[in-house]
Amino acid sequence: xxxxxxxxxxxxxxxxxxxxxxxxxxxxxxxxxxxxxxxxxxxxxxxxxxxxxxxxxxxxxxxxxxxxxxxxxxxxxxxxxxxxxxxxxxxxxxxxxxxxxxxxxxxxxxxxxxxxxxxxxxxxxxxxxxxxxxxxxxxxxxxxxxxxxxxxxxxxxxxxxxxxxxxxxxxxxxxxxxxxxxxxxxxxxxxxxxxxxxxxxxxxxxxxxxxxxxxxxxxxxxxxxxxxxxxxxxxxxxxxxxxxxxxxxxxxxxxxxxxxxxxxxxxxxxxxxxxxxxxxxxxxxxxxxxxxxxxxxxxxxxxxxxxxxxxxxxxxxxxxxxxxxxxxxxxxxxxxxxxxxxxxxxxxxxxxxxxxxxxxxxxxxxxxxxxxxxxxxxxxxxxxxxxxxxxxxxxxxxxxxxxxxxxxxxxxxxxxxxxxxxxxxxxxxxxxxxxxxxxxxxxxxxxxxxxxxxxxxxxxxxx
Amino acid sequence: xxxxxxxxxxxxxxxxxxxxxxxxxxxxxxxxxxxxxxxxxxxxxxxxxxxxxxxxxxxxxxxxxxxxxxxxxxxxxxxxxxxxxxxxxxxxxxxxxxxxxxxxxxxxxxxxxxxxxxxxxxxxxxxxxxxxxxxxxxxxxxxxxxxxxxxxxxxxxxxxxxxxxxxxxxxxxxxxxxxxxxxxxxxxxxxxxxxxxxxxxxxxxxxxxxxxxxxxxxxxxxxxxxxxxxxxxxxxxxxxxxxxxxxxxxxxxxxxxxxxxxxxxxxxxxxxxxxxxxxxxxxxxxxxxxxxxxxxxxxxxxxxxxxxxxxxxxxxxxxxxxxxxxxxxxxxxxxxxxxxxxxxxxxxxxxxxxxxxxxxxxxxxxxxxxxxxxxxxxxxxxxxxxxxxxxxxxxxxxxxxxxxxxxxxxxxxxxxxxxxxxxxxxxxxxxxxxxxxxxxxxxxxxxxxxxxxxxxxxxxxxx
Numbered sequence: 001x002x003x004x005x006x007x008x009x010x011x012x013x014x015x016x017x018x019x020x021x022x023x024x025x026x027x028x029x030x031x032x033x034x035x036x037x038x039x040x041x042x043x044x045x046x047x048x049x050x051x052x053x054x055x056x057x058x059x060x061x062x063x064x065x066x067x068x069x070x071x072x073x074x075x076x077x078x079x080x081x082x083x084x085x086x087x088x089x090x091x092x093x094x095x096x097x098x099x100x101x102x103x104x105x106x107x108x109x110x111x112x113x114x115x116x117x118x119x120x121x122x123x124x125x126x127x128x129x130x131x132x133x134x135x136x137x138x139x140x141x142x143x144x145x146x147x148x149x150x151x152x153x154x155x156x157x158x159x160x161x162x163x164x165x166x167x168x169x170x171x172x173x174x175x176x177x178x179x180x181x182x183x184x185x186x187x188x189x190x191x192x193x194x195x196x197x198x199x200x201x202x203x204x205x206x207x208x209x210x211x212x213x214x215x216x217x218x219x220x221x222x223x224x225x226x227x228x229x230x231x232x233x234x235x236x237x238x239x240x241x242x243x244x245x246x247x248x249x250x251x252x253x254x255x256x257x258x259x260x261x262x263x264x265x266x267x268x269x270x271x272x273x274x275x276x277x278x279x280x281x282x283x284x285x286x287x288x289x290x291x292x293x294x295x296x297x298x299x300x301x302x303x304x305x306x307x308x309x310x311x312x313x314x315x316x317x318x319x320x321x322x323x324x325x326x327x328x329x330x331x332x333x334x335x336x337x338x339x340x341x342x343x344x345x346x347x348x349x350x351x352x353x354x355x356x357x358x359x360x361x362x363x364x365x366x367x368x369x370x371x372x373x374x375x376x377x378x379x380x381x382x383x384x385x386x387x388x389x390x391x392x393x394x395x396x397x398x399x400x401x402x403x404x405x406x407x408x409x410x411x412x413x414x415x416x417x418x419x420x421x422x423x424x425x426x427x428x429x430x431x432x433x434x435x436x437x438x439x440x441x442x443x444x445x446x447x448x449x450x451x452x453x454x455x456x457x458x459x460x461x462x463x
Numbered sequence: 464x465x466x467x468x469x470x471x472x473x474x475x476x477x478x479x480x481x482x483x484x485x486x487x488x489x490x491x492x493x494x495x496x497x498x499x500x501x502x503x504x505x506x507x508x509x510x511x512x513x514x515x516x517x518x519x520x521x522x523x524x525x526x527x528x529x530x531x532x533x534x535x536x537x538x539x540x541x542x543x544x545x546x547x548x549x550x551x552x553x554x555x556x557x558x559x560x561x562x563x564x565x566x567x568x569x570x571x572x573x574x575x576x577x578x579x580x581x582x583x584x585x586x587x588x589x590x591x592x593x594x595x596x597x598x599x600x601x602x603x604x605x606x607x608x609x610x611x612x613x614x615x616x617x618x619x620x621x622x623x624x625x626x627x628x629x630x631x632x633x634x635x636x637x638x639x640x641x642x643x644x645x646x647x648x649x650x651x652x653x654x655x656x657x658x659x660x661x662x663x664x665x666x667x668x669x670x671x672x673x674x675x676x677x678x679x680x681x682x683x684x685x686x687x688x689x690x691x692x693x694x695x696x697x698x699x700x701x702x703x704x705x706x707x708x709x710x711x712x713x714x715x716x717x718x719x720x721x722x723x724x725x726x727x728x729x730x731x732x733x734x735x736x737x738x739x740x741x742x743x744x745x746x747x748x749x750x751x752x753x754x755x756x757x758x759x760x761x762x763x764x765x766x767x768x769x770x771x772x773x774x775x776x777x778x779x780x781x782x783x784x785x786x787x788x789x790x791x792x793x794x795x796x797x798x799x800x801x802x803x804x805x806x807x808x809x810x811x812x813x814x815x816x817x818x819x820x821x822x823x824x825x826x827x828x829x830x831x832x833x834x835x836x837x838x839x840x841x842x843x844x845x846x847x848x849x850x851x852x853x854x855x856x857x858x859x860x861x862x863x864x865x866x867x868x869x870x871x872x873x874x875x876x877x878x879x880x881x882x883x884x885x886x887x888x889x890x891x892x893x894x895x896x897x898x899x900x901x902x903x904x905x906x907x908x909x910x911x912x913x914x915x916x917x918x919x920x921x922x923x924x925x926x
Contacts, residue, residue, distance in 0.1 A: 003716070005616060005684070007616075022684075022715075022716040022889070023684075024681075024682075024887045025887075041683075041684050042618075042682045042683035042684050043616065043683070043684065069886045069887045070887050071887040071888065071889040073716070098716075098887075098888065098889045098890070099858070099884070099886070099887045099888030099889055100887075101885075101886040101887045102885075102886075105885075106886050121879075121882075122678075122879075123675075123678040123879040123880075123882060123883065124678075124681075124682075124882065124886065126678070126679055126681075126682035126683065127681070127682045127887075132682060132683075135618060135620070135679070135682075135683065136618065136683075138621075139618040139619050139620075142619050143609065143613055143619070146606065146609055150606055153468060153470075153506065155505075155598060155599065155602040156602050156605050156606070157598070157602075157916060158601075158691070158708055158915065158916060159916065159917065160706065160916075160917045160919060160924070160926070161624065161668075161691045161693075161706055162637075162693075162705070162706050162919050162924055163924060163926075164924040164925060165926075174625075174639050174640065174641060174661070175639070175640050175641070175642070175644065176637050176638070176639055176668065177637065177638050177640070177644070178637060178638070178695045179638070179644070181638065181640070181642070181644070181647060181655055182654075182655065184644060191645075192644055192645065198637070198695055198697070198705065198921060198922075199705075199919070199921070199922060199923065199924040200921075200922035200923070201924070203924045205639065212586075212916065212917055212926060215585075215586040215587075215589070215916075215926070216589055216598070216916060218487075218587075218589075218590070219487075219505045219587075219589035219590045219595060219598075220504075220505035220506070220589065220595070220598065220599075221468070221485075221486070221504050221505050221506065227690075227691065228621070228624045228690065228691065230624075230625075232641045232661055234661070242625070242661065242662075243623060243624055243625050245621055252485075253466070253485040253536070253561075395562070416584075416585075416586040416925075416926055417586075419584075419586060419587065420586065421562070422564075422565075422568075423532045423562070423564040423565075423569050423587065424487045424488075424532045424533050424534040424561070424562045424563075424564045424590075425534065425561065425562030426485070426534045426561045426562055427561070452621065453620060453621060453622065453623075453675065453678075453679060454622065454623045454675055456623060456625050456662070458661060458662070458663075459661075459662060459663035460662065460663070461623070461625055461626060461627040461662040461664070461666045462627060462879075463623070463626075463628075463675060463678070463879055
């Protein structure tokens, strides 16, 4: 008899079926002559209730070992449940204890633990209801993302993690080196001799795969990255990680409108997929973590996204009766309060703001006519804020070179990026979104450290 | 009229359909009063043949700009092709040139380029037949891997890239730091003060996600990683990358036999998927890159893998009439020549060798009865060699602690890994395989640098 997952038994199990389950004990209740235990194997939020009659082999000895956290195997027969909350339960014939969990020292006892505490035991926290649900939903999000792009013929591209380019600002970069820091080699002038480092020059962890994936879009038309990116920002907040995963689609022969279309379709698809595939987990989050979760999801899935230019958005904000902490005028970067006003109060649905002032956006974004704005876009969602940022890229060599100069970008390492405009250049566009932010939005988890298995933050690279 | 991908047109296009295609010019042939050009958009190996009659608007001007590498849009009507090799071609009504490619300087002219040369223009090389096919197959492999595991209910787990553990040998690790190397802070004793580094201690790039994914298997039962890993090995060979992607499934309640079953099923599935989804690319590789490619694939897909213990394998090698460069005796690590003999000459099909001497394997592998061997496995395939390595893990706390001591492993950072054996420990097993090696085997490409978009190797982190 092959063993079955708990999720499968709860969904498809029928009374009188003989089954074997393997998992970890969540709870135990002893009564006269019998006991209940709930076994969870991570396949679903709900565990399987197991009934142990005192006439099974080694009842007393087993019962002593069946404690929260212990791993067990139960062979028995499914019966209709008389208790509330489940339709089926397992009547045990035999029990095997694989590994005990001493109730005196096992950190996950049956009580509420703070997320702060759980972070200290990241190797065990997935065995709790909340974190278990988080990582099932995280997996569903990731699967939805691949499925969305693959169905559309986009190729998954693995852009490099280690890079010698440093074009988005040096302050936030981690250095990667093979040097023994105690014995840094020096050149004749007494400077560090990077020619002796592994890559023969200073190297860093990537902050984005966009520039490289643009090169691939110039061969395959539609591509996307889904990989880790890094920021050495010393921000100890609930919104920042030093290491996080990012998704960056890029489309050749595409303009800002096509980019907006893709972003809208993408978000609707992901939310729908997770709701369809993890209904129990999402219900749990909506009940215990963030009560407006389903409302937010439905808002995103059912509304056509509003599209306004930055210039129009500023006008609307200036007209608003609301008082903002940060005063609004053309040229400012929109603050969170402005974005929330637009999405939550004014339009009450997702909004895509486009064509931002060139001064507050990156060098590679396409310069609009009039040369005041660039073809950038930010997707703002109610209850969430900014979730996606993207742009049409500057495909005109002369303008790109001028912008690089104007913005004092170090251009030496960008020779190949300019080549893409030199040979067979095409209009192209793409966007990026942080995967952990997305998982946060879909689960309602307040702290980004609780949606990645082993978070990396200042002073923390444990596990 | 929406534009269509070339792959779609070649497969589904019918004469008299009006279509728009966008892509890059591969070739041009001028004849009297008309011209042919082949347009490729990366969706398939084959391009679409376009016929340009001299009566289309701006014929002469367009023709001057239609050179290899230029990006163009063609609107026209499909017609049955009279030429060999394609059943349909596009008769142009209008042509738009997006971006030119100066024939004097564009590096990819219509001739054979060496792979060495193409590596120097990694930003453009995907526009060639071979590299285009490589990255389509790479995408298909990656998709097959996710699909295989997701269908079986495995969760994709993102294990950390930056880690403070250094348990597999320091020599090969890249250091990750936020220090300004010109001004390393010192403590009172004059040593580098790592408490001031970003993570408060020395940090490295991961060499494997296995230990962390084991923790997740103890909550979700079946999980896998698919992410980048790193080796700071100064090996300038065709088999080594400093940065490569790895897949590591891990199963709770699983032993070495289950592990072998998964590995065999996995390989068959991936090869079958790629053959089904990229037949044209695989045919190309079989014809131009490695003529035994399809034979190898069929061997893997159609044979039941042989399974022998290391001890038995050594006996068979000792009995062999073949002379080996490296003499065989119990205790040695099998060399490539031994592995190839077993798979290619003796069994003529994939072989899984199990239960290796403990002295040549990692500390976390499960000690067999008799304590001479561990429950390790290597999967060897004809024409390929070792492709997968795995093991049942040591789940017994006392034995694991003893092994850590015996092997002088630095155990301080492993407290959490030992906890997994302390609380609800279960038999579990998994394996790892290098993604680029897999893509190499499926494409027949000789150099691993040619199956990853932007390879990182000693002295090379360009692009």
